[in-house]
Amino acid sequence: MSAVLTPAVRRPLLRRLRPLGNGPLFTVAVLVLGVLVLVAALAPLIAPYDPEALDLRSSLVGSSADHLLGTDQSGRDVLSRLLYGARTGLLGPLLVVGLSTAGGLLLGTVAGWRGGWADAVLSRLMDLVFSVPGLLVAIMFVAVAGPGLTAPVIAMAVAYTPYVGRLVHGLARQEKARPYLESYRVQGWSGWTICVRHLLPNIAPTVLAQSAINFGYALMDLAALSFLGFGVQPPAADWGAMINDGESALQQGATMPALAPSVCIVLAVVAFGIVGEGIADRLARRER
Amino acid sequence: MARYLLGRLLGLAAVLLVTSFLVFSAVHLAPGDPVSFLLKGHPATPEARAAIAAQYHLDRPFLVQYLTWLGNVLHGDFGRSVQFRQDVGPLIGSRLPGTALLIGYAAVLVCVGGVLTGVLAALRPGLVDRAVLIGTGVATATPPFVSAIALVSLFAVQLGWFPGPGSTGTGLGGRLYHLTLPAVALAVTLAGLLARVTRSAMLEQLAREHVEVARSRGVPERTVIRRHVLRGALGPIVTVGGTTLAGLLVSTSIVESAFNVTGVGQLLVQSVTAKDFPVVQAVTLLTVLGFVLVNLAVDLLGPLIDPRVSPATGGAA
Amino acid sequence: MTPALLEIDGLSVRLPAARAARPILDGVSLSVAAGETVGLVGESGSGKSVACRSVLGLLPQGAGAEGQVRVGGRDVLTLDRTALRELRSRKVAMVFQDPRAAVDPLHRIGDFLTEGLRAAGVPADRATARAAELLDAVGIEDPRAAMRRRPHEFSGGMLQRVVIAAALAGEPDLLIADEPTTALDVTTQAEVIAVLTRLQAERGTGLLFVTHDLELAAAVCDRIHVMYAGRIVETRATDELFARPRHPYTAGLLACTPRIDPGAPPPRPVPGRPLSLAEAPAGCAFAARCAFAEPRCSAETPALRPHGDGLAACLRADEGILA
Numbered sequence: 001m002s003a004v005l006t007p008a009v010r011r012p013l014l015r016r017l018r019p020l021g022n023g024p025l026f027t028v029a030v031l032v033l034g035v036l037v038l039v040a041a042l043a044p045l046i047a048p049y050d051p052e053a054l055d056l057r058s059s060l061v062g063s064s065a066d067h068l069l070g071t072d073q074s075g076r077d078v079l080s081r082l083l084y085g086a087r088t089g090l091l092g093p094l095l096v097v098g099l100s101t102a103g104g105l106l107l108g109t110v111a112g113w114r115g116g117w118a119d120a121v122l123s124r125l126m127d128l129v130f131s132v133p134g135l136l137v138a139i140m141f142v143a144v145a146g147p148g149l150t151a152p153v154i155a156m157a158v159a160y161t162p163y164v165g166r167l168v169h170g171l172a173r174q175e176k177a178r179p180y181l182e183s184y185r186v187q188g189w190s191g192w193t194i195c196v197r198h199l200l201p202n203i204a205p206t207v208l209a210q211s212a213i214n215f216g217y218a219l220m221d222l223a224a225l226s227f228l229g230f231g232v233q234p235p236a237a238d239w240g241a242m243i244n245d246g247e248s249a250l251q252q253g254a255t256m257p258a259l260a261p262s263v264c265i266v267l268a269v270v271a272f273g274i275v276g277e278g279i280a281d282r283l284a285r286r287e288r
Numbered sequence: 289m290a291r292y293l294l295g296r297l298l299g300l301a302a303v304l305l306v307t308s309f310l311v312f313s314a315v316h317l318a319p320g321d322p323v324s325f326l327l328k329g330h331p332a333t334p335e336a337r338a339a340i341a342a343q344y345h346l347d348r349p350f351l352v353q354y355l356t357w358l359g360n361v362l363h364g365d366f367g368r369s370v371q372f373r374q375d376v377g378p379l380i381g382s383r384l385p386g387t388a389l390l391i392g393y394a395a396v397l398v399c400v401g402g403v404l405t406g407v408l409a410a411l412r413p414g415l416v417d418r419a420v421l422i423g424t425g426v427a428t429a430t431p432p433f434v435s436a437i438a439l440v441s442l443f444a445v446q447l448g449w450f451p452g453p454g455s456t457g458t459g460l461g462g463r464l465y466h467l468t469l470p471a472v473a474l475a476v477t478l479a480g481l482l483a484r485v486t487r488s489a490m491l492e493q494l495a496r497e498h499v500e501v502a503r504s505r506g507v508p509e510r511t512v513i514r515r516h517v518l519r520g521a522l523g524p525i526v527t528v529g530g531t532t533l534a535g536l537l538v539s540t541s542i543v544e545s546a547f548n549v550t551g552v553g554q555l556l557v558q559s560v561t562a563k564d565f566p567v568v569q570a571v572t573l574l575t576v577l578g579f580v581l582v583n584l585a586v587d588l589l590g591p592l593i594d595p596r597v598s599p600a601t602g603g604a605a
Numbered sequence: 606m607t608p609a610l611l612e613i614d615g616l617s618v619r620l621p622a623a624r625a626a627r628p629i630l631d632g633v634s635l636s637v638a639a640g641e642t643v644g645l646v647g648e649s650g651s652g653k654s655v656a657c658r659s660v661l662g663l664l665p666q667g668a669g670a671e672g673q674v675r676v677g678g679r680d681v682l683t684l685d686r687t688a689l690r691e692l693r694s695r696k697v698a699m700v701f702q703d704p705r706a707a708v709d710p711l712h713r714i715g716d717f718l719t720e721g722l723r724a725a726g727v728p729a730d731r732a733t734a735r736a737a738e739l740l741d742a743v744g745i746e747d748p749r750a751a752m753r754r755r756p757h758e759f760s761g762g763m764l765q766r767v768v769i770a771a772a773l774a775g776e777p778d779l780l781i782a783d784e785p786t787t788a789l790d791v792t793t794q795a796e797v798i799a800v801l802t803r804l805q806a807e808r809g810t811g812l813l814f815v816t817h818d819l820e821l822a823a824a825v826c827d828r829i830h831v832m833y834a835g836r837i838v839e840t841r842a843t844d845e846l847f848a849r850p851r852h853p854y855t856a857g858l859l860a861c862t863p864r865i866d867p868g869a870p871p872p873r874p875v876p877g878r879p880l881s882l883a884e885a886p887a888g889c890a891f892a893a894r895c896a897f898a899e900p901r902c903s904a905e906t907p908a909l910r911p912h913g914d915g916l917a918a919c920l921r922a923d924e925g926i927l928a
Contacts, residue, residue, distance in 0.1 A: 596755075
């Protein structure tokens with residue numbers, strides 16, 4: 001479409017996002033994620049209260065103009081904790097996905113490109129990690145290194161690496177057989193150069209789709225660890241820990257302290273799933 | 289086939305050996321000296337230190353320590369729980385029935401609920417299919433502890449139909465009644481996943497020509513669906529179903545904690561919190577064992593479901 | 606006069622695409638008498654598969670149909686579920702193009718053969734005996750052992766014999782063969798055709814033979830209908846059709862078949878590509894590819910009218926243009 005044919009007609013934002021994916025659902029999911037990131041970044045500016053400030057006199061206050069989502073058992077403002085919780089809620093999965101994608105790309109490319117014994121060794125290694133459930137690895141790490149963000153993140157990154165690694169492995173082998181890469185090899189380019197300059201850009205979108213889906217799963221797993229008390233330690237605000245706190249408030253009839261972070265988790269995971277699958281669908285259609 | 293089975297069993301043994309080594313050496317990887325680590329939270333009297341050192345053979349070379357420990361483990365001796373002052377084996381044994389019942393209950397819910405929902409969606413395109421897609425989309429994004437909160441809030445606190453966390457019933461019926469909410473919480477995510485897999489596998493089969501051929505021969509629609517569509521979709525359903533059941537072994541610890549169910553999963557969480565390392569090691573090893581056994585069973589089922597699949601290659605013969 | 610075994614009368618089928626309905630067939634008429642072999646010839650997309658499946662009441666999902674498809678005088682399109690099952694298991698049977706796709710790979714051959722009979726209420730032991738008999742008739746050795754084997758253990762040609770046996774299991778009056786040899790090796794094609802025609806002649810079954818291969822149709826059929834873009838453009842006895850085609854499309858198909866007899870002209874392809882009815886412009890759908898087209902051909906849709914001893918749908922059929 002040329003600039004001449006489309007003068008400065010401002011298309012609505014929703015419309016402009018549409019080419020990214022498949023219709024309105026994808027757009028909404030992208031918007032939800034955008035809002036989440038914004039909230040995490042701006043939490044100190046937009047949170048009405050200090051998320052860790054105790055006020056035992058106003059414990060389990062219902063929602064009001066002062067406290068939009070009410071307060072928890074220790075009288076802390078639920079909304080403020082929710083906004084701050086988005087920070088650890090997103091940071092953890094971001095680290096997990098970043099580390100596992102990097103690790104998976106490295107292992108998968110080396111295994112798929114070199115083949116032979118490197119392939120055999122790395123594939124066995126990935127099989128081994130696959131045969132141990134990720135959440136269990138994380139619990140084990142916590143048992144050794146103590147709770148916090150570090151141990152769960154490292155453990156989940158290790159556990160997620162084979163998912164990316166296997167995908168990249170398959171893609172690398174498939175791409176290696178294509179004539180265009182063959183021609184570079186005939187021209188005497190080094191394998192490393194070809195991989196970085198031609199292989200990676202070609203497989204990047206597929207890996208990105210997988211990473212978006214993994215992000216949602218990592219968010220769920222880390223929230224679960226945090227729910228068990230193995231994640232970020234109190235009094236810091238975290239969605240999983242908030243749900244754990246909120247469970248006892250539930251018995252006293254106060255739904256909001258547990259419900260609000262629950263909704264946030266489900267919403268974020270659904271949004272990441274839709275975005276990941278949307279990208280994957282688009283790629284599949286482009287292939288056809 | 290025998291060769292394949294032998295290979296798989298060797299691989300399984302290798303996984304367990306590596307896991308056991310990592311689980312054992314984790315004690316030594318922890319910051320500080322192993323004795324203080326193992327004693328964490330308890331008064332470090334010289335007698336206690338000596339007892340721990342003797343129990344773990346800490347005065348011997350590392351490899352000898354490991355092999356001694358492994359030998360004991362193979363005889364069912366996982367050491368003593370620091371927290372409960374009890375041998376780990378019987379401790380886990382006393383918690384196992386609760387967990388087994390919960391996982392079995394959830395597994396039935398996942399299989400029946402997931403497959404039925406998926407079949408329904410595949411056979412009723414349009415409104416029903418849309419509704420199932422949206423419902424399962426949310427279900428797969430709902431971790432068990434969130435389901436637990438929602439279920440407790442709705443069915444225990446507001447409606448009062450089911451007991452809340454921390455209660456147990458008597459007799460099988462009573463125990464199942466008390467385990468209903470935990471089982472549902474455990475099942476939701478995986479049932480959603482299985483429903484989606486069932487749906488897409490069914491749709492793939494429905495488009496196959498042999499299904500139309502069966503119809504063209506006057507075979508009743510119900511028989512066509514059962515013998516050709518569902519039967520053909522069974523492969524992916526069993527594969528994913530098996531993997532999800534293996535996943536239950538781990539997520540049960542979340543649900544047991546949320547509902548205060550006295551089971552192995554809760555024991556694991558308590559032991560991690562209390563740094564009760566012998567228990568953590570034992571539960572971890574047993575969970576990995578269960579995990580790889582379920583996955584092996586799924587792989588062995590493959591050729592029974594599709595005679596073209598040879599187990600050795602995992603592909604078509 | 607007794608009604609013909611199969612009479613398709615003015616059948617039009619429309620497919621609901623995303624929004625606009627898409628036509629597939631327009632006024633297709635043909636008939637098959639008992640013991641007769643009738644060919645339905647057309648390129649891919651001409652709608653011949655949809656036409657022949659309609660005889661079994663198998664229309665594309667959501668498709669709307671007009672006209673009648675009468676088998677033994679009863680309109681298939683208005684049959685209820687039970688009557689449709691009765692028709693499929695007793696009166697009409699179909700042999701499909703690709704036996705690998707047509708046979709469920711997960712079940713034994715024996716189950717595939719007896720499935721139709723069992724659905725029609727035949728007891729298991731009689732169904733098994735009948736299946737063995739049929740396997741023997743289509744030339745498969747040791748039928749009892751073969752019935753315990755699975756589809757992937759058979760070659761394509763052998764599997765197509767199994768499909769033919771299965772189609773004959775319900776002793777149908779009418780057999781429909783939709784490109785029964787297209788997916789097979791050339792060497793096995795002749796064998797499968799021989800089995801099919803022999804059994805059909807022995808049993809006096811009517812046969813509707815659907816193919817894109819005019820030569821093959823000529824070898825098998827008494828009468829041939831030629832289809833183009835969802836319409837029948839010519840109907841004629843086989844010898845007549847070859848000797849004196851009246852529709853330029855038929856002539857084009859004949860001319861593009863390579864011949865090996867000495868002195869034969871080299872094959873001439875029909876220019877352009879085949880259209881489906883949905884893509885066809887107004888007037889004669891073949892006009893764009895026709896060497897004899899006149900302006901009126903794009904304006905008026907030619908009807909299928911008697912020309913010579915058969916029917917042709919060409920405005921210039923009587924002008925001797927193809928002589």
